[in-house]
Every structure is written in structure tokens, then in C-alpha cells.
Amino acid sequence: MKLKSIIISAASISLIFGTIACSKEEKIAKEKLQSKPIQVVLSLPNAQNNLATTDVTGQIEATHQANISTRMMGYITKLQVKIGDHVKAGQLLFEVNNTDLLAKRAQVDASIRQAEAAFHSAQKDYDRFTTLYKQQSASAKELDQITLQYNSVKASLDAAKEMRNEVNAQFSYTHVRAPFSGVVTQKLADLGSLASPGMPILTIEQSSGLQVSVSVPEASISSIQLGDQASCMIKSLNKEITGKVVQINPSSQFSGGQYIVKISIPTDQQKSIYAGMYANVRLHSKHHKPTNMALQGESKILVPLSSIISKGQLNGLYTLSAENTALLRWVRLGKTFGDQVEVLSGLAKNEAYIKWADGALSNGAPVINKQ
Incomplete structure (x- = not known):
């Protein structure tokens, strides 16, 4: 019985030492795995000097549209x-x-028909009295009266023919045709409705051209010029396009103090885009010159959005410490420029x-620069 107890105790001790040995090996393997440096790529922030940007919201519209009435x-x-x-033109x-x-x-x-009959009769009288006058059988006064009558009847015939031309032209207004090729985007009346002059019946938009219309505040309009680039993010499609400023309305009298700016959309980027969609637009102007001399040396610090780590309300990115380990640095972010974001501090x-x-x-994770 005593020998059996000794054997059991020896087995238990062996099991304990075996477990400790296995745990130690796992710990060593884990520490070895953790000590393996992670390959990283380091980069310096991009800097943009004196680049004025304006963020506005706009709506996509057709470059050419018409209300048909x-x-x-x-x-x-x-x-x-x-x-x-x-529809086609x-x-x-x-x-x-x-x-x-x-x-x-x-x-x-x-x-x-009535004017033509009167004209033929007057023409015969005119020809007859002209012959009689040449034969000195009619006086000049009589010829003048016949000539006046002839011209009056001829003018009445010409007026009747012009009236017929006017009526024929009005017939084209009862058969309304498309002024250009495009897409019907609005129907404001139905079959049997009473159409009135100037009342829109249909709206047609040219499908081959789209643009973004934005309202720019007074404080920013002076820094925008024709040809400036604009980044347009269409949220409904999660699609970003790049266009150019093609039109600037120089007056805000009828637009509530806002200046209307039109931005062209390249033809090769118009796929799946429809008029009426909303877009967040960022206007980039290289013509802006800071009025404060102290600001002329300032520049924006930009980093890729993919390098930003977000935890709740905090944003940060990893930097390299003196011990070649990853160091999380909390930063304050500013405006977003396409796939980059401004770091304020x-x-x-x-x-x-x-x-x-x-x-x-x-x-604290060890890292090694891949480059």
C-alpha cells in the first residue's frame, strides 16, 4: 500500500513538471513570435503651400435642358x-x-379665292385701260384710278396669302417636336389636358452632357477662376470624380447672395450618374494669395486616410520610436482632401x-523599415 502511494506521487510530480515545461515552451515560442519585427513602410507628410480650398454642396444637372410647351x-x-x-431631334x-x-x-x-377673283378682274381692267390710254382713248386720270384699284386688289391678295402662311405656321405649334436629342425627365400634363401658351408639358434633358451646379459664398468666390479643378464626391454612388470650373455667375442678385458655379463632368466619368444627384464638392484654387504676410509660409500637413487609426472620438497614427518600435501618436485632424486628410496637430x-x-x-511592437 505504501509502495502504491509512492508510485502515484511520483506520477503526479512528473505530470506537474511536464505541464510546467510545456507552458514554458509555449511562452518562449510566443515571446519569440512577438519579438519578430513587423515590416513597415515609413513616409513623410505631404505639404501643400497656399492652396485655397472651398467645400460646398451641389447638385448634378444636364448641361442643356428645355421645357417643352x-x-x-x-x-x-x-x-x-x-x-x-x-427622343431624337x-x-x-x-x-x-x-x-x-x-x-x-x-x-x-x-x-x-375671293381676292384672286378680284385681282383677275382688276388686272383685266388695268390691261384694257393701259391699251386705251396708249390709243388716247382714255385719260390719264382714268388710268391712275384703274392702276390704284389694281394695286389695292393685289395688296389684298398678298395679305390673304401671308395670312395663310401664318395659319400654316401655327399648325406646327399643334404638332410639337423635340428640339434636340435627349431624355424626357418630366411630364406635366396627360392626354386630354388643356394646354395653354407657355405652359410646360414636358422637360427634356440632353443625356450627353452633365455638370455640377454649386453655390459659392461671397467670401470664397474671389479665389475661384475658370479652369480650377474640383473634386466631386457623389455619396449615393460612393464615387469621386474630378472636374473643372467652366462657368462662374458674376452676380448673386437672384441667388440669395450665393454665386452659382458650374463644374463640368468628363464624359468618361458620367456612367451611372444621373441629373438630380447630390455631390460634395471641393474647389481647389491655385490663384489664391494670402492677404496676411504671416500666413504665406504656412503649409498643410497631409497624410493618407488609410494610415489613420480611430478609437471612439480619438484619431491617431503610428510613428517610429527611438527603439524602433511602433508608437501610437494621437493627432487632431482637419479637412479631407480626396484620399488624404489634414493633420492640425x-x-x-x-x-x-x-x-x-x-x-x-x-x-511597443518592434518594427523594421521595409524600404
């Missing part, structure tokens, strides 16, 4: 298109009842930071 009053008898339809869009014009044209045609302009790491970083 008619100059005639009448009921819409035919409506050929609907919202979203693509000259394509029939809608027709307006032209019964009144048909009656008016019939009256004009009757007036023309916490990082010097000539201080390197860790731009990329081959693994997860932590405070």
Missing part, C-alpha cells in the same frame, strides 16, 4: 412619350387639338509616420 391653346389629343424615354412629342385652326384656314382659303511636417505595416501594430 406650345403656343396654341387646346386639348392634348396625342402624347407620344413618357418619362425616361429617349425632330421626333413628334405631342399634338394639340387644331379644330379652330382648320376652320381659320378654311376662312383664309376662301378669302384668297500631433505630427510635425518633417516627422515620419508608418504608412503601411505587414501585420497588426500595437504600442
